[in-house]
Amino acid sequence: MKISIITAVYNRKDTIRQCIESVLAQKNITIEYIIVDGGSKDGTKEIIESYGNKIQKFISEPDKGIYDALNKGFRAATGDVIGLLHSDDRFADDLVLARIAETFSKEDIDAVFADIIFVNSTGKLIRRYKSGNFKPNDFAYGKMPAHPSFYAKKEIYDRLGLFDVNFKIAADFELLARFFKANIRYKYIPETWVVMQTGGESTKSIKSNLLINREIKEACDELGIKTNYFKIYSKYFTKLFEFIV
Template identity: 45%
Template sequence: MKISIITVAYNAAQTIGAALQSVANQRHPNIEHIVIDGASKDATLEIIREHADRVNTLVSEPDKGIYDAMNKGLARATGDVIAFLNSDDRYASADAISSVVDTFERHHVDAVLGDVAFFDPKSPERIIRRYRSDRFTPARLAYGWMPAHPGLFVRRAEYVRTGRFATDYRIAGDYEMIIRLFSRPELRYRHLPEILVHMQTGGASTAGIKAKLQLNREVLRACRENGIDTNMLKILSKYPAKLLEYLSRYILSSDAQKSR
């Protein structure tokens, strides 16, 4: 099974090396890595070229935003399955892709949902929160729930059926895409209870209150444009459960320290 991994980058010199290396480290033998750079003005392109032997496709040109860049990646992907790895994220282990492939082959599904661990860029080894994708079901789209996007692997045929990312979203274009993918009752998916990706905090969707407000407004719009009955109160109701993810991590860390 061939896996296409798409990495979108812009001025990511501080982080993209680790992202590229985490793909190069994968033990699965059939990976296509596509990097779409938005004509970065820092050393991003130089770093990508240092990994040229493991990057199958490189595009460096101005784009109209992250979802336009993702569409460029989709158009070039030739794998059986497609995933997106952000330029400031990295795969959690060298066996992450192998575990995903094994799940596809054993369960004959259209999508695999893995977990993502958030880390503080100042302390990369310290996990702040585990984003559990098993909390997601299509019925929860109306409540703002989605599987962790960097841990989502979808057959390319499903993207062909669903179409491109909507480029008039700034933050929630991935959410809008997930609505279209998972609103089809025939789509088969399975949760893989492993942390597949370590995701850095501070990205577009996690960068403070202002970003959260815009995100939730776009989530509301995505639901309404795709015929999902919801309101802002429903969407905001997901935050207590997300707070529990932080608290559970804190409790586990405290217990581990006490047991030493």
């Protein structure tokens, strides 16, 4: 089995090397690593190029945002299974992808997901995002499995489509809601697969939080998922229990 890993990046010279090394350190698995750079000007591109053919595909050109960049990577992917790793993030250990491949080989499933953790710039654990309690009807409450831990067969993307770039910061929510509404077969693995650095686009300001929740409502409306803003904002109560004090 071959797994394609997509990283979209723009001006992340301080973190991209850690991300790349995390992918290259994965053991007992065939990887197709695809990096899509939006035309970085800070030295990121030169760092990526220094790895040569260790990175199977490198696209560097202007894009229309992270989801447009990720879509370029997904279209270029030839792996049996596709996942992503953001440029600020890393895998929790060097056998994550091997365990994902093993799960797909043993189970009759279309997708798999697990847990992730968030750390601050000093590496201190801030939050645990556990996907184990997820149920498909949770989309009505603005909840979804941890997307950075989500891996699906390429044929699922070919059949159900890629990110909808009309969404600025909730295209991952819309994609997962669309996939689960199509009744994909999935399995949750009670492990931590990704270590994320805090400060993502959807959480960096009040304005971003308002936008993502508006887009979540729009996605649910488009997909015929009955919801309202009271349901969507109620997710913040359960999120309180994920933070490490």
